[in-house]
Amino acid sequence: MAPTSTSEILTSRMRLPQHVLHRSFVKETVVLNLRTGKYHGLNPTAGRMLEALAEAPTTGAAVPELAREYGIEPAKVESDLIALCQSLLERGLIEMVDGAPA
Amino acid sequence: MAPQPEEAPARPTRQQAARSAAFGLLLEVEEGIEIPGIPELDAPPLASQNSQKAPTRVSLDRRELERRWSSAEHAPERVRELRNGETVLLSVELAPPAGYLLHAPGFGRILVAPGGTELICDPEPGRPEWSALLTAQALPLAATLQGFEVLHASGVVLGERATLFTGPSGAGKSSLAAALLRRGGALLSDDTVALEERDGTLIAHPGAALLQLGAAEHERLAAHERAILGPPEAFLDKQRYSPSTIAAAAPFGELFLLERSTHGPPIERIEAVDPFALLASTFNLSVRTPERLARHLDLAVALAATERIYRLRIQPGTDATQLAEIVYEQLAAPSP
Secondary structure, three states: OOOOOHHHHHHOOEEOOOOEEEEEOOOOEEEEEOOOOEEEEEOHHHHHHHHHHHHOOOHHHHHHHHHHHHOOOHHHHHHHHHHHHHHHHHOOOOEEOOOOOO | OOOOOOOOOOOOOHHHOEEEEEOOEEEEEOOOOOOOOOOOOOOOOOHHHOOOOOOEEEEEOHHHHHHHHHOOOOOOEEEEEEEEOOEEEEEEEEEOOOEEEEEEOOOEEEEEOOOOOEEEEEEOOOOHHHHHHHHHHHHHHHHHHOOOEEEOEEEEEEOOEEEEEEOOOOOOHHHHHHHHHOOOOEEEEOOOEEEEEEOOEEEEEOOOOOEEEOHHHHHHOOHHHHHHHOOEEEEOOEEEEOOOOOOOOEEEEEEEEEEEOOOOOOEEEOOOOOHHHHHHOEOOOOOOOHHHHHHHHHHHHHHHHHOOEEEEEEOOOOOHHHHHHHHHHHHHOOOO
């Protein structure tokens, strides 16, 4: 599968497929793929990003809120968010709802 | 002439079955089967002690086992295997719709129906140890299939709450449970504890009233200490005790994660428990249905939410009696 472009990621909405569950613990979020039976661990920041992705209309729309929350430059949040999305997409833990660039 | 289907042998009627309970399951045990540590019930279990799930029927029937297994629609998939070097000690194969076939070479086979409502046993003649396959493997698997989560843990009830110990094999779970029995606790289960979340409360269910200790721990105990644990008998490579009583189902109290370590305090409450340590404490790795995987994760969430999870470090030179004292003091301390 061809890697997803960053512009595609930023302009798309991400969601958890029905076969993926996530649960938050104090210092970790566990993401479970019910199809593969594999558990994945996310640190608290990545766990928060996953929540923000699930709520935002597009990946890019999640950036300002996260940047405010963590007091970090939006450009840095954006690059971290894109890296997280690419990693989760590769593992089938999120899916893009709208893949076409806006 | 077309071959006629082989007629299934007559199945014993339900009236012939005796009722027992273990791992949260209500068991209907066919006449002639004795399950060590799981006696026949004198009266139906109280609703508060039982999960109101469908009974699990236990029968002896080699022909029926073979008939069902050979009629499976799919080739069996080996979902678990325990080995000692090249020797297979236990295999678990799944073939829907027949179920899970547990095979301990030299001891016997048990077919566990997919919903955990039926166990069809085929013990090797002259091997009474086959009952360990039933109590230590098949019943916990049936409990998992019936909706419980089974931890690889030993447990005792002290006061009114269940105190559980988990850790790798050989960590000392059974020895610690035995030491707490000598301090007045009641055995909940040795090696496998069935848990369920009921109305927001975690309930721990008793298993078989059996406790197995290694030779070294058995030798360490004085006669009066052994007497508290019930009569011992040599069983496989261990000493198996049969305590005269077993605890009733009890609300979850606390979970101790045992580890051998020379660093850190002997006991500490874990404020941010590693969810993967909780997930790894499961007994059952064979059932991978989406419902069960989700339940497994949700049990880890429920355990973490109790905030009563402790690390118990077993340091060199510390015996089970001393460990029990450490645990006992912790339990007597005010709750966090």
